[in-house]
Amino acid sequence: MTAVDERRTPWRIHGMSVEGYRHRRQGRPCQDACAYTVTESVAVLAVADGAGSRPRSEEGSRLAVELATEHFARRAAVAADRRDGKAVRELLRDAFHDVRKVFLDRTGPDAPDFATTLTVVVLARGWLGHLSLGDGFVVLRAGTEDGERQFHLLPQPAAVSEYSNETVFLTSPDAARWVHTDCVSDEGVDGVLLSTDGLAQAALNRSAGGALSPNTSFVEAVFRSLDVPGPVTASAHEGLGTLLRSDRLTALNADDKTLLRAVLKARP
Template structure:
């Protein structure tokens, strides 16, 4: 398993002489891996501390109780995720009160958006408070991406970022820091090259979109209603090849407006095929080094598209397609 993450202070924060207020953490357990990202609420005086507190608490809480087995069903995974999510929301609030109880401050000073995932392929359990977003990557069986269905009656996510010919778009927002090798022939997917086999196309699916603009304000880690409004859900995906968590500052880079695909606004944001699949490929080529990811988040394209902090954390299969 490759785990890579990076966090970059947004241009607006740097211009104001402030540091970043995001945080991320990943831990391996005997049953899988926990990934967590947090975005400190910028209007709060201790937002950065709140973000670090949130990811540390999330990793401890989700690693403390073993999840169901890989062969368990959806009811077991759903119940475990809901229980851990409610417990996490309560624990974040408790720690915030403990840290501010004897000081001039309120627990809300540590407010943060939090997104955490427990990865035990083919299962992924998500817990969310706030406005971070999540995506999964899949490698379909066969060059055409397969049927998009599974033997449990499930179906492939409807927002898969397929281009008309079933391949990733050659255009890349991340070039030149994450080159898509458009200036040289890539034979990895060709069946007519001796010694080569067809490599399944990797596709991106947005499983947790950011909140819709104009909707009700999200609940954060210190919100009184956090235990009631925490979102939990599970994904079973036998062709899972990656899990990506990101703070909302990454949305202008990683997501497309539906009009790009000729869809109405009601369709909501869609994952860009020019961002996450090429980035995942670059991270695998680098053996898991986070440098390509850090370069993208620090690059010109990011500065032009968002002034917010940018944090992205992902877990990917190895180059041979196995989780390890």
Template sequence: MVWKSITRSSIGTTHKQQQKPCQDYGCCTICHSVILGAVADGAGSAKFSDIGAKLAVETALDELLQLGEYTLYLHCPPKPLPDEQARIIFANTLKEVVAALEKEAASSSYSIDDLACTLLVFIATPNWISAMQVGDGFIVIHPQEEEYQLLFSPDKGEFINETTFVTSANALNDMQVCVKSGKQSFICASTDGLERVAIQMNNWTPFSPFFKPLEEYLWETSNPEQNDEYIRNFLESDRLNAQTNDDKTLLLCLYD
């Protein structure tokens, strides 16, 4: 059995009209039986948040790859990481992300706030998943023989479109971390552009009809990265764009 995955982003209709770049970024990497994934959503008010989102994702994955070379890949434990160890790992990852953004800002002579973005990261094995979230967006899992589960309630501030960014002073304190044991057949990470169609806002539960076709697509597709027409058409469809004008990112994983 192996992990299959695909990550795709689509620019929102508002950004198209304003001739702005897509401010989302996502990526994942597979090594042996472990998959690492991250997605970030650049702040709409931040001038270079598209650069910040890409740098945050790449830095987070690089940091976890260096950490995992021994502890995760070569000796992948059947039992999940202890909660405290997971929090330490993700706290260190977040610190490295902030350091990379500070370095980028200094070298380009602009404020680190110009790179503001949210960040969601996960480490998954066939037997457990550990994840962190700073800001909004969502990670949904489908454990075997259970219902779809939302790992975190999205971080929403007091006002509309207010959330925590990795560049916020309180980012480390507001970082959410969780560890879930059990076999994970499907994982979906996304930025907040898809929240209103994927998550039932009245009780913060996944909307199964949104996720089921995506999971079935992975089951039926031998190489999702090459056969990506279904995902691209979905993200760029008029029907979806009628419900959200924001940038949209999907990171999908399946252990098959």
């Protein structure tokens, strides 16, 4: 996780990636990664899921989030006051091209061995930018209805085809074609959760028609545990690790799991 001075941001940010049951049993490393960074004007959060079939995907996921926090923060810092959706989406795509170019340059001819997804959120004054490639997802906490907090799943990239579950990676030749971007201008957003697909069964519900929506009980608890004022404690960090490795979540999905969340600090 990128080391930052969180006094520079109105957001309290915390998360981790843990190896799934399959990898623990096989003695293999976690192939997920997450990172964040903050500047005077923006915070950038990123998660990545290395392709399980590729020999160096754990390195790929770590490199992807490292580059994402650097390049998205650099692009967003000079345009933090933008709220125009078209301009924000262009910014996100430009940053993605920066990341992909450096990623491919560093990995060279062996780039397919480092295959990974990438999901990024940029938090700025008055707007939120979201870019996703692959099967990661983002849930927002924003507003109330009848006194209950409301949670919203941001749109995900379209499937490669109607009949395919194929995941597109940063190293895929047509990666730019399948990138999805969003801009949300809502002063009511006070919580953001990013995850890889290892938590999809726990964090999301699927309707009879196939539509996905946040699992309110799970995401509410995850956000609430970060709402406590002050820095994240060691016990809170250990508690999140225990949750992600719990038998309950393992029974739903034995893959690696990543959860990166940010909540708006209480204003004085």
